[in-house]
Amino acid sequence: MAAPMYWRDKRILFKLEGTYGTDAAPTGAANAILGFDVTLKPMEGQDQERDLEQPGMSANGTIPLDLHSKLTLTVDLSTSGAAGTAPAWGSLLRACAVAETITAGTSVEYTPIVNGQESGTVHISIGGTRYVMLGTRGTAEFMLDAQATPKIKFDLTGLFTLPADTAAPAVDLASWTEPLVVSHNNTPVFTIGGTALVMKTAKLALGNKVEPRFLVGAERVLITDKSELFETTVEAQQLAAFNPFQMAMAMTQVPVAVTHGTEAGKIASLSLPTAQMQRPGLSQSQGIKEWSLRLVPRAATENGQWSMTLT
Template identity: 50%
Template sequence: MPIYWNTKIVTVELESTYGTDATPDGADAILTVEGSITPMEGNDVNRNLETPWLSADATIPAELHAKVSFKVELQGSGTAGTAPGWGKLLRMCGCAETVVASTSVTYNPVSDNHESGTLYFYVGKTLHKLVGTRGNAKFMVSAQGIPYIEFEFTGLFTDPAEATRPTPDLSAFLKPSLATSANTPTGTINGTDFVIRALSLDLGNQVENRFLIGSESVLITDRQEVIEATVEAQPLTSFDPYALARAQSEVAVVVAHGTSAGKIVTLTAPTAQMQRVQGLENAQNITEWPLRLVPLASSGNDQWTLALT
């Protein structure tokens, strides 16, 4: 019997002890888009044997780890103050989660004590387990498209095995709304309203495999966030990105998607440095700016927030 790719199941749970299997079950299922796995990444150490004949050399697999990537729809839980089904994924990407009951859930970057998780990736009945998993995330909003968070995770390797497939509970993942003028009412840079084609924030996490004697781990060792936005150009008397870039100006970027309580997602970068404008684009004979901004920290770990209200 063939194994059908589109029937895969992903479950995730946060670890209380790094690298210890948190045994996620069907209640911890993630509704994924375009999921993929490279199940046995690493290096092949050549033995460099000297033999009396010419032949290929034997190798030993080393630094074994696995990578999983997928997207999730950027949609709130439907209830203000209740974390979304994808919240634990952001926590595994070096983010803190702050819940204000009945009001909001807010995510922001943190510089230490990064949480890790166990990720189960089922393909048919074959279970790939990633433990000690951490990763990177990218928020993406495109006109007339579904807003997404794109994740890439790296975890320690465990031997795949046949297992009983769980029954996934995906009730925490609500139907999304498209990014339109009605559904995405706010899109400003430096307080100026823009017509936006696309906007993204890449957390830019530097995810490192650290395999030493006595310790094997996946760490987030640095980050370099970047915002990229394609917007309709304006007269320079209204907004001058060239002058802002020359002055190394820090501007606020705010995008809000959703209009009903529990489904409003607001991405804010209060002090983003405008970078050089590296070209102009033509879409439907309309001039567009490809803007690039770098979120900078003010007092630390405040370069961006994602608030669900």
């Protein structure tokens, strides 16, 4: 009897492609991903019914169409530890229509793009079976919750290939550094419209519209649109100090700033220069009045909705 295959015993590799849909051949030494909450749907698509008129009564066969793979995973939003050195998750974010700009020894900046979108190759080894996703693109969410480690959740879609039994690669995860808990001491800046607020949760969803497009002559996974959204829960204040209701009525656009980390090489700063306040909600936690705020990052300049800068 064959031994069982253990789900936790997996290796995930990701590497950006030089040519779309061509296996970039990621290696365990340079391209290993340290993630959690991993979900793999290796053979998504449709089954076309045959609806054949045939003698008797029985089910018809089907034909598989639109085959693609989906991978969801979450990683720590941790920096490389050295200013000007890209983090281990940088390549994943670049496959979400995001540009990476490195200033040597100083900073790494991530900003949204439309043209020049990159794609990647995923190799996942589970129990000696390797699943490969080509031409992979996706969307992401930055999540910062108080008294928890900051995270990035990725939803990736790639072209389907047949799995194969292959020896599991050895992986080097040294580039994945330990994250800092989101807290009063570790997260010194959280402001909306220049007003410092007491934050419980915050999330920026990139809102990429990811679509497989399979035609004669080209099979691709495309990011065809974007709709970013920033959501946060904060302690309510007197309206004289901060009035989200008036902002929503006036469709006011305000800057949002979040800085996490205090030491050089370990600082991540999220900036939304012109975010439109939407209708706020009201709730409570531990008997404390809270506001649930939603802001839509607007592009005051082309592709200037948001930026993430590591220093």
